[in-house]
Amino acid sequence: MCAILCIFAGNEAVFMKHLLESLHSGKNLKFPYYLKNVMRLALPSFFCRLRLRKTLAQIEKRNDNDYIKDRVDYYCKLSSPVRLPESAPTVGRHRLKGNRSVYFFDTYEFTRWFPKWLRWSYVFGDVTRVPSVPSVVKSRPLCADNSYSVLLNLDKIRHFVFLKDRIPFTRKEDKIIFRGEAHGKKNRIDFINMYREHEMCDVGDVGYNPPIPHADGMTLYKHLRYKFIMALEGNDVASNLKWIMSTNSIAVMPRPTCETWFMEGRLIPDFHYIAIKSDYSDLISKVNYYIAHPEKAQEIIDHANEYVKQFRDKKRERLISLLVLDKYFRMTNAGNYPKEQQ
Numbered sequence: 001m002c003a004i005l006c007i008f009a010g011n012e013a014v015f016m017k018h019l020l021e022s023l024h025s026g027k028n029l030k031f032p033y034y035l036k037n038v039m040r041l042a043l044p045s046f047f048c049r050l051r052l053r054k055t056l057a058q059i060e061k062r063n064d065n066d067y068i069k070d071r072v073d074y075y076c077k078l079s080s081p082v083r084l085p086e087s088a089p090t091v092g093r094h095r096l097k098g099n100r101s102v103y104f105f106d107t108y109e110f111t112r113w114f115p116k117w118l119r120w121s122y123v124f125g126d127v128t129r130v131p132s133v134p135s136v137v138k139s140r141p142l143c144a145d146n147s148y149s150v151l152l153n154l155d156k157i158r159h160f161v162f163l164k165d166r167i168p169f170t171r172k173e174d175k176i177i178f179r180g181e182a183h184g185k186k187n188r189i190d191f192i193n194m195y196r197e198h199e200m201c202d203v204g205d206v207g208y209n210p211p212i213p214h215a216d217g218m219t220l221y222k223h224l225r226y227k228f229i230m231a232l233e234g235n236d237v238a239s240n241l242k243w244i245m246s247t248n249s250i251a252v253m254p255r256p257t258c259e260t261w262f263m264e265g266r267l268i269p270d271f272h273y274i275a276i277k278s279d280y281s282d283l284i285s286k287v288n289y290y291i292a293h294p295e296k297a298q299e300i301i302d303h304a305n306e307y308v309k310q311f312r313d314k315k316r317e318r319l320i321s322l323l324v325l326d327k328y329f330r331m332t333n334a335g336n337y338p339k340e341q342q
Contacts, residue, residue, distance in 0.1 A: 025220060026161065026220030026221045026243065027220060028157045028160075028161055030157065033102075033157045034105075037105040037109070040105075040108070040109065041096070041105075045112035049112075049113060049115065052114065055113075055322060056319075056323060058319060064316070068316065068320055068323065069323075071263075071320050072320060072324050073327075074266075075151040075324045076150045076151075076324045076328050076331075077146070077147035077150075078134055078147055078148075078327065078328065078332075079147070080331070082133070082148075082332055083332070084119045084121055084133055084134070084333070088120060088121050088133070089119065089120070089121075090116060090119055090120075091111045091114055091116050091117075091118045091119075092116025094107065094111055096108075102154070102155050102156075102157055103122075103124040103138070103155060106156055107122065107136065107152065107154065110152070110318075110321045110322055110325050111325065113322060114325060114326075114329060118329050118333050119333060119336075120135075120328070120329070121133050121134065121136070121332075122135055122136040123135045123137050124138070124154070126139060126234075126235035127149065127236065128140075128141055128235070128236050128258055130143070130145070131149065133148065134328065134331065135149065135150065136151075136154075136325075136328065137150065137152075137154075138151070138152070138260055139151075139237055140258065140259060141258050142257055142259055142264070142265045150324065150328050151324070152261065152324060152325070153260075153321065156261075158239060159237075159239050160242055160261070160311070161220070161243040162308060162311075163221065163224070163243050163246050163247050165246070165248045165249070168248055169248045169250075169297055169301055170294055172224070172227040172249060173226050173227060174200070174227055174291050175200055175201065175202055175227065175228070176195070176201045176228040176230060176287060177201075177218075177225075177226040177229050178204070178230035178232065179203075179204055179206050179223070180205070180240075181205065181206055181207045181234065182207060182212055183205075183209045185232075185234055187232060187278075188232050189212060190279075190280070191203065191232060192205055195280070195283070196212075202226070203215075203230070204216075220240075220243060223249070224247055224248070224249055226249060227249055227290075228249065228274070228287050229244045229250070229251060230252050230253065231244055231251040231253040233256065233257060233258065236258040236260075237256060237258045237262075237264055238256070241262065242262055242308070242311075244304075245272065245304035245307060246304075246305065246308045249301075250274055251272075251273040251274070251304065252273065252276060252283070252286070253276065254277065254278040255275060262311070267307070270300070271303050272300065272303050272307055273304065274286055274300065
């Protein structure tokens with residue numbers, strides 16, 4: 001015991017440093033998230049099912065019901081019934097297992113409101129292809145027909161982060177920052193190799209992927225010293241895009257190829273973010289334009305901040321999520337969905 005105490009005492013400063021960095025990193029804290037979800041799992045879901053009809057009916061009394069219906073139809077684009085295979089699992093068999101706990105918790109938060117016998121399909125993880133049957137997903141490709149990809153806000157503890165930025169754009173450094181994992185992501189590797197020695201750029205790979213030099217990680221708030229933050233897609237979307245657009249810095253990126261609950265497909269180039277070519281060749285010229293025209297940069301920041309606001313109403317976000325699943329179940333469980341909910 002004494003030896004353990006001595007070891008702890010010797011590393012107390014290091015421990016406190018890591019603890020403070022974790023608390024002030026800008027990322028969502030995991031402990032409250034898991035505590036809340038474990039408590040939710042312990043409560044009977046019967047009461048949610050009793051309240052479902054009344055909760056869904058709230059939309060008719062809201063003055064933003066057209067907005068809500070538009071988002072529901074955007075997330076779930078199914079327009080006609082599609083029967084799921086008999087092998088599709090039922091909602092009642094949804095269990096916590098494996099290493100996908102955040103996906104389980106984020107779906108269970110809403111599936112618990114629905115009858116246990118309803119069948120559904122889901123694909124967890126970074127999804128860049130449209131499933132063969134209508135499925136609940138976190139991400140989908142921006143393509144002509146992605147109606148079988150039904151979006152819910154999954155892995156939101158990592159993806160839905162918003163920051164408070166007290167540094168005005170004009171007081172930030174005239175530089176471009178990027179920190180991210182580059183292994184297996186050719187677009188990020190190409191970008192880092194192209195700009196790692198440029199005087200206007202502070203870019204690096206936070207992984208260990210020789211021959212690309214390793215760069216130390218940075219808290220989200222340290223990124224805010226810079227005017228321009230690269231939002232480069234990883235396995236699917238750029239996970240930092242949400243928090244960048246909530247700040248006084250500007251997201252810089254090629255047009256997105258995938259989208260999530262954030263509706264990246266509805267973002268307007270050079271209105272919500274600075275759009276650059278997919279080969280990054282015009283990065284410096286585009287950035288220099290906004291350095292020379294800070295009023296134009298501020299317009300993009302204002303538009304981005306306004307876009308983010310729509311996701312901050314937690315009660316409305318819950319209602320939209322329930323309505324998305326309600327529509328999904330109506331389309332995929334025709335004849336088996338309770339009539340009073342059709």
